[in-house]
Amino acid sequence: MNGIIKELDRYRGTSVHDELSAILEYYHSIEHDFDDFCSSFGIRCPGVCGRCCERFIPDITRLEALALAFTLVDVQKRDISFLHGWSTEHDCCPLYNMDTHRCTVYGARPVICRVFCSSASRTKEGLSFRGCRLSTEPEGMVKSLDAAALSRSTVRVPVMGDYGEAVDQMQASSSRRLLDEAVLDEASRLYLVKSILESDQEPPRAG
Numbered sequence: 001m002n003g004i005i006k007e008l009d010r011y012r013g014t015s016v017h018d019e020l021s022a023i024l025e026y027y028h029s030i031e032h033d034f035d036d037f038c039s040s041f042g043i044r045c046p047g048v049c050g051r052c053c054e055r056f057i058p059d060i061t062r063l064e065a066l067a068l069a070f071t072l073v074d075v076q077k078r079d080i081s082f083l084h085g086w087s088t089e090h091d092c093c094p095l096y097n098m099d100t101h102r103c104t105v106y107g108a109r110p111v112i113c114r115v116f117c118s119s120a121s122r123t124k125e126g127l128s129f130r131g132c133r134l135s136t137e138p139e140g141m142v143k144s145l146d147a148a149a150l151s152r153s154t155v156r157v158p159v160m161g162d163y164g165e166a167v168d169q170m171q172a173s174s175s176r177r178l179l180d181e182a183v184l185d186e187a188s189r190l191y192l193v194k195s196i197l198e199s200d201q202e203p204p205r206a207g
Ligand code: SF4
Pocket: 044, 045, 046, 049, 050, 051, 052, 053, 116, 117, 132, 133, 134, 135, 136
């Protein structure tokens, strides 16, 4: 966390700093929603799985991409050239580690990765939960919960669409792009702002 704050501080006084602060604070504020809900109903993934990341490249908003670009470039100091053209050749998320079966940007993962199989959906019959159908070990996993079961919840039931809407409202456009393309664009913006800051010019304020 200290590393993130130190790197974030380098952008102080720019729109990048304000936008990053907003999206990272939002992620922090919702972290417990899913943990509480899942532990309350015994919803959990097997220790080693990650199939959802192996068959999926998220469509994300600009702010979600900014958080990922910042994590990769400034916090993890990774070379992100592997992202160029990724989605034209792969079905797997570029930020998934096939060897460890883990997300490499877990703290900055986009909203869809947070809500997938960890939140309820609104249906005509009310709220419902549908468990993961991709698991490597489906035995013993919660398959579904109906409105009656969810109405007895002692913790807040997170609703999938609400989190995407909240992120949409944080930015002028809610359009989404594939993760690899969106992250490369936001990384270019980070490099530009950093080069301006290092040259002591007036940093850009507009988002
Ligand atoms: S159980 Fe489903 S949601 Fe969990 S890691 Fe596996 S595929 Fe992803």
